[in-house]
Amino acid sequence: xxxxxxxxxxRAIVQDYVGTEEPVGSKALTERHRLGVSPATVRNDMxxxxxxGYIAQPHTSxxxxxxxxxxxxxxxxxxxxxxxxxxxxxxxxxxxxxAVDLDDVVGRTVRLLAQLTRQVAVVQYPSLTxxxxxxxxxxxxxxxxxxxxxxTDTGRVEQRMINCPVPFGETSLADLRARLNSRVAGRPFxxxxxLVQDLPDAFEAEDRxxxxxxxxxLLETLVEETEERLMIGGTANLTRFGHDFPLTIRPVLxxxxxxxxxxxxxxxxxxxxxxxxxxxxxxxxxxxSTSVVSVGYGSGGEAVAKLGVVGPTRMDYPGTxxxxxxxxxxxxxxxxxx
Amino acid sequence: xxxxxxxxxxRAIVQDYVGTEEPVGSKALTERHRLGVSPATVRNDMxxxxxxGYIAQPHTSxxxxxxxxxxxxxxxxxxxxxxxxxxxxxxxxxxxxxAVDLDDVVGRTVRLLAQLTRQVAVVQYPSLTxxxxxxxxxxxxxxxxxxxxxxTDTGRVEQRMINCPVPFGETSLADLRARLNSRVAGRPFxxxxxLVQDLPDAFEAEDRxxxxxxxxxLLETLVEETEERLMIGGTANLTRFGHDFPLTIRPVLxxxxxxxxxxxxxxxxxxxxxxxxxxxxxxxxxxxSTSVVSVGYGSGGEAVAKLGVVGPTRMDYPGTxxxxxxxxxxxxxxxxxx
DNA sequence: TCTGGCACTCGGCACACGGGAGTGCCAGCG
DNA sequence: CGCTGGCACTCCCGTGTGCCGAGTGCCAGA
Numbered sequence: 001x002x003x004x005x006x007x008x009x010x011r012a013i014v015q016d017y018v019g020t021e022e023p024v025g026s027k028a029l030t031e032r033h034r035l036g037v038s039p040a041t042v043r044n045d046m047x048x049x050x051x052x053g054y055i056a057q058p059h060t061s062x063x064x065x066x067x068x069x070x071x072x073x074x075x076x077x078x079x080x081x082x083x084x085x086x087x088x089x090x091x092x093x094x095x096x097x098x099a100v101d102l103d104d105v106v107g108r109t110v111r112l113l114a115q116l117t118r119q120v121a122v123v124q125y126p127s128l129t130x131x132x133x134x135x136x137x138x139x140x141x142x143x144x145x146x147x148x149x150x151x152t153d154t155g156r157v158e159q160r161m162i163n164c165p166v167p168f169g170e171t172s173l174a175d176l177r178a179r180l181n182s183r184v185a186g187r188p189f190x191x192x193x194x195l196v197q198d199l200p201d202a203f204e205a206e207d208r209x210x211x212x213x214x215x216x217x218l219l220e221t222l223v224e225e226t227e228e229r230l231m232i233g234g235t236a237n238l239t240r241f242g243h244d245f246p247l248t249i250r251p252v253l254x255x256x257x258x259x260x261x262x263x264x265x266x267x268x269x270x271x272x273x274x275x276x277x278x279x280x281x282x283x284x285x286x287x288x289s290t291s292v293v294s295v296g297y298g299s300g301g302e303a304v305a306k307l308g309v310v311g312p313t314r315m316d317y318p319g320t321x322x323x324x325x326x327x328x329x330x331x332x333x334x335x336x337x338x
Numbered sequence: 339x340x341x342x343x344x345x346x347x348x349r350a351i352v353q354d355y356v357g358t359e360e361p362v363g364s365k366a367l368t369e370r371h372r373l374g375v376s377p378a379t380v381r382n383d384m385x386x387x388x389x390x391g392y393i394a395q396p397h398t399s400x401x402x403x404x405x406x407x408x409x410x411x412x413x414x415x416x417x418x419x420x421x422x423x424x425x426x427x428x429x430x431x432x433x434x435x436x437a438v439d440l441d442d443v444v445g446r447t448v449r450l451l452a453q454l455t456r457q458v459a460v461v462q463y464p465s466l467t468x469x470x471x472x473x474x475x476x477x478x479x480x481x482x483x484x485x486x487x488x489x490t491d492t493g494r495v496e497q498r499m500i501n502c503p504v505p506f507g508e509t510s511l512a513d514l515r516a517r518l519n520s521r522v523a524g525r526p527f528x529x530x531x532x533l534v535q536d537l538p539d540a541f542e543a544e545d546r547x548x549x550x551x552x553x554x555x556l557l558e559t560l561v562e563e564t565e566e567r568l569m570i571g572g573t574a575n576l577t578r579f580g581h582d583f584p585l586t587i588r589p590v591l592x593x594x595x596x597x598x599x600x601x602x603x604x605x606x607x608x609x610x611x612x613x614x615x616x617x618x619x620x621x622x623x624x625x626x627s628t629s630v631v632s633v634g635y636g637s638g639g640e641a642v643a644k645l646g647v648v649g650p651t652r653m654d655y656p657g658t659x660x661x662x663x664x665x666x667x668x669x670x671x672x673x674x675x676x
Numbered sequence: 677t678c679t680g681g682c683a684c685t686c687g688g689c690a691c692a693c694g695g696g697a698g699t700g701c702c703a704g705c706g
Numbered sequence: 707c708g709c710t711g712g713c714a715c716t717c718c719c720g721t722g723t724g725c726c727g728a729g730t731g732c733c734a735g736a
Contacts, residue, residue, distance in 0.1 A: 025729050038679055043730070061685045061729050100558075101498060103567075139473055139489070149487060149495070151477070157487070157497045159439060161676060220438075229441075235573060236591035249587075253574035338499060363698050376710050381699070399698050399716045 002052070008035060009045045010054055011078045014066050018314055023063030068279035068313060071291070075276050075317050082318035084326045088116070092330050099334065102126075102155035106231050109307065109331050114234025116323040119311035120256065122294075124266055125229040126154035126304040126335065128222055133184045133192065138177045138214070143167040146210075148217055152189070154304055155338045158227070160217050164210045172207050176214065193219055228263050232256050234309075241312055251286030252310070265292060272296035272303035274325060279313045289313060293320050297328035299336035307331070340390070346373060347383045348392055349416045352404050356652055361401030406617035406651060409629070413614050413655050420656035422664045426454070430668050437672065440464075440493040444569050447645065447669050452572025454661040457649035458594065460632075462604055463567040464492035464642040464673065466560055471522045471530065476515045476552070481505040484548075486555055490527070492642055493676045496565075500555050502548045510545050514552065531557055566601050570594050572647075579650050589624030590648070603630060610634035610641035612663060617651045627651060631658050635666035637673040645669070 002010075012033045016024040026039040026046060035042065046064055049055045054070035057063070066074065084092070095112050099105040106123050113121035131152035139147040144164040151157050179202060183195045196218070200211045221227060235256065238249050255261050261284050268283070269275035274295040280288050291313045296303025307328055309320060340348075350371040354362040364377040364384060373380065384402055387393045392408035395401070404412065422430070433450050437443040444461050451459035469490035477485040482502040489495050517540060521533045534553050538546045559565060573594065576587050593599050599622050606621070607613035612633040618626050629651045634641025645666055647658060 023729090027729075039729095040679055040681090041677085044678085047731080057730090059685095059687065062687075063729065101496075134479060135477055135485075137475060137477060137487070139475060141472060141489075147473075147489065149475070151479075151485065151497075155499070157495065159489075159495045161439070161493070233595060236588060236595055239588040239591065250574060250577040253577065257571060257574055361698090365698075377698095378710055378712090379708085382709085385700080395699090397717065400718070401698065 002049070005035070005037070006045045006049060007073075007078060008033075009042060010049055010066070010070060011074060013046075013049075013055060013064060014070065014074045014078070017065050018316055021314065023058055023065050025063035028063070066314075068281065071278045071313055071317070072281075075278070079318045081274075081325060082322040084322055089326060092116075092326060096330055096334050102157070102338075105155070105331065105334055105338075107233075109327060110231045110233035113307065113309060113323065113327050114237060116327070117309045117311065117320050118234075118240065119237050119309045119315065119320065120232060120234045120252075121307070121309050122230060122232050122256075122262055122266070123307040123331075124263070124305040125231070126152065126156050126298075127224075128152060128156065128158065128227045129190050129224055130188070130298075130302070130304045131156065132186060132188050135185060136177070136180045136218070138173055138180070140168065140170060140173050146173070146214065148214060148221075150189075150218070150221060154299055154335050158221055160221055162214055162217050164213060166206065166210060168207065168210045172203070172210075176203070176211060189222055192222060225260075225263075228259075230259060230262060230266075232262070237311075248289060252290060255284055255286040256310070261286075266294055266306040266308065269294045269306065269308075270296075272298070274321060276317065276321070291315055291317075293317070293324050295324055295328045297332045297335075299332055304335075340387070343373070343375070344383045344387060345411075345416060346371075347380060348387055348404070348408060349412060351384075351387075351393060351402060352408065352412045352416070355403050356654055359652065361396055361403050363401035366401070404652075406619065409616045409651055409655070410619075413616070417656045419612075419663060420660040422660055427664065430454075430664060434668055434672050440495070440676075443493070443669065443672055443676075445571075447665060448569045448571035451645065451647060451661065451665050452575060454665065455647045455649065455658050456572075456578065457575050457647045457653065457658065458570060458572045458590075459645070459647050460568060460570050460594075460600055460604070461645040461669075462601070462643040463569070464490065464494050464636075465562075466490060466494065466496065466565045467528050467562055468526070468636075468640070468642045469494065470524060470526050473523060474515070474518045474556070476511055476518075478506070478508060478511055484511070484552065486552060486559075488556070488559060492637055492673050496559050498555050498559055500552055502551060504544065504548060506545065506548045510541070510548075514541070514549060527560055530560060563598075563601075566597075568597060568600060568604075570600070575649075586627060590628060593622055593624040594648070599624075604632055604644040604646065607632045607644065607646075608634075610636070612659060614655065614659070629653055629655075631655070631662050633662055633666045635670045635673075637670055642673075 012029055013024050016032060026042040029042055030039050046055065050064065053067055054073060055064040056067050058065060092112060096108055099108050106125060110121045110123045131154045134153045135151040137149040141147055144167045146162045146164055146168060148160045148162055149157060179199060184192050187195060196215050199215060200208045203211050238252060241248050265282065265284065277292045279291060282288060282292060290310050292308055292310050294306050294308025296306050298304040308324055350367050351362050354370060364380040367380055368377050384393065388402065391405060392411060393402040394405050396403060430450060434446055437446050444463060448459045448461045469492045472491045473489040475487040479485055482505045484500045484502055484506060486498045486500055487495060517537060522530050525533060537553060538549045541549050576590060579586050603620065603622060615630045617629065620626060620630060628648050630646055630648050632644050632646030634644050636642040646662055
């Protein structure tokens, strides 16, 4: 177990390195922090921290920088979450209020989060399968052409075109619409497959094919993995990463374009509590030099989706965590109101 | 006026520079192209081209690189549009087919375009105001809560929540829905304001307030500038820009995040024909070292939106233009089918 | 267990140097 | 009059050298 002072040294190293982006040496440490001991002592502590794998030297005779393990310890034991100041909280609220629809909410959130953290922001749309059905609408656009519209309590709206095998009468359509809604409205989307299973039986033989087509389209829309969507923003902040660009930034941009990768990343994180994944803790190779801070958000108690930021492992963890948590909280409120 | 040979020299310079990314000298030129003259002669031609402002030297005693004016001449007079090969055309079609909704179409298009051109792709959603109304739906979600859903012939669906001043009966709602659709279905969105102007008059006094609220929400969604949306992709290709990253890439990423800037950029381009804006021809400063190739696309004859790519001024113009044109054509087809 | 001292290591920078690619100019040739 | 080969000149750039400073590890002493 590391002594109290050694932990203090580690904390100082992390803070300084995050601030200066340069390896920090023993002398500079004693000057900037009141450790109460001499550089030589700090050097011994640093040697011990290095033995334990918390810090490392980029080159012999250079200062130390924290390793992923070092950041992990810092986040778990040495740092808290820095709460937002009152003006910041007000700014968040102002910025998010006045969104006209869900796209707007998500868009504003992603911009806000990118600006607050000066990093790349990722916001997942509320998951269909974790939301509740508000309404299912069927519109007849042409004799054998139906549009299916799903509306969730979180404001998300999905639509699908359906080509019916045979023309579908307006009364049958109204019948199906009414039956569908009476079964599923107010229920979680996850239950929908069960709830509509035997619906075709209630219809005349000639309509059954069409009803089945509609239902299977409905179920397809709910398949996890395809129904998940997200928005990212603040990629310009990647340019603040470091000086050795091309190699650092490239894989990150590529990862961000692969929505599958991001969704997996968010999916792996704890369900609603805040999760920090540091460097190599991220399964995806391109993100091995980044950290991901994410948290679930939702209109009520349960999380319907996640949001977070992607930044260099060398990031201000307490500040970032504070911003992410605060934004998630306010977005949840907005969704609950809509 | 420049002689035939000098134009040929300019063409050779552009082609070589685009290929190698390095200033091209007189000797290298004569070696790679059959110009039929000696380096000394080419030197004289280059001096003339430089006097006219078509090419420039990064430093004394270095090769020449094309200026924006040089690229302009190249695009206008010296190069055509390189048509896609048959396999490429097939690949495009395969890639775009099977999209389930408009978001999917736009998403696939942006990825496709980024991949084909190896540059940043930008695709605008079909403009509401330039589309035709397919259907307007009103859903009663709560006694004084109505959801407005607009559906265009291009597959776009917009929705807005409306809080009614007074509860709105189901029959009044059905009445309004029917009247609305009979007036606007099949008409261009641009005409909607005119068409619905006197609608409140047809209702009882108590409902008139609500009807007006619904109509004003409808009109708000049609305001140009707010209704325009777009998707971008392929930002990872920016890393191929050059070696002097931070300065080049940063403002471009920033511009791409400012949807307003991009929309303006696309808006300024010719309405449906292909437009190439080179370097400083772009009004936005951050894009002064990039070229934008854009073209309108639409389901029928008229363009309902634009798509294009953003890349370094040093780009393969014929190939890029070919890809952009081909993709626009296929997207138009897909939209017409849906 | 901490401290001050000391020798050592190594990255980064400033500087000088030379090679090479490219240029402009000029005189001569068809 | 236009094209060509030759020539002197200009710079960019990569390489090599030397120095400085920050940082380290180790050791003897308090």
